Amino acid sequence: MVKRMRLNKILYFGDFVLCPAAAFGLLLLTLLQHDATAAGIWAMAFVLGCIGWTFVEYAVHRWVYHAVPFFDRMHDAHHQEPKGMIGAPSFLSVGVIFLVFYLPLYFASQAFAGGFTSGILLGYVAYMLVHHASHHWSPQPGSLLYRLRLAHMVHHYRGEEGNYGVVTSFWDHIFSTYVEPQRRRAS
Template identity: 40%
Template sequence: MNHSKISYYAELFLYPIVVAALLLFDLASNGFALHQRWLLAALGGAMLWTLAEYLVHRFLYLEVPILKRLHGLHHARPSDLIGAPIWVSVVIFLSFFVLVASLADLQTASGTTSGLLTGYVLYLL
């Protein structure tokens, strides 16, 4: 899917704000002291991004027909603004946050999601 410049680069603007908000949420809920558990969860989320990125490329972009076609277009025309709409990543990351929060707690979900989002933003760059 071709995007305008604004929609193509929106994630680079949105997700650092989300990471900052999650960090501030943790700081505010703990008397403005960052806990090791949040940092470890963020580190784990960043490492999880590496695995997630590999799995998405290996199994979704090369196997699912519509994604395979879009991925092929991206490689055929790398300077075009081709990508999934932002709502796809928002749904995925929000679902991940809710899942981790339901299995662990908000601090772990916040840290892990922050690490995952940071890895994603670095990937986008």
């Protein structure tokens, strides 16, 4: 039997508020130090975090959600019911992001840890937004969101062997898992 992590609206949409709020808190922590170097490190780490997110998204979706049995079963619930409010509850995702990124990096540099974690948090929000839009909105044909949606629909309805990226197809191209929406992937 498939285990479903069905969420209420607060837990489902909570990330849209929690993640930017946490990122803002991390920015404040650095700005309050009144140290220009620390602020510069924060900004640089933020950009790296945003870029880093795109790989995290790809790696978790491909090598955890579609590979590790426990997570595979939970993710399968989303595949079976794409429009359902199914996923990780807000406090859990934010907690995991802090544990995996902020905590280890904190010991190297608080500003770097704050910036990088904020980039990851905003990347995660972008992922949530694009993913939600892919299943619930009808974006303008030709728009970026429309193309991202098409790619994600291929992931859902063509055997799930490709298009693991949601906010970008970059890593799918790197790892040869990109499936053209109009054509099937030659294998």
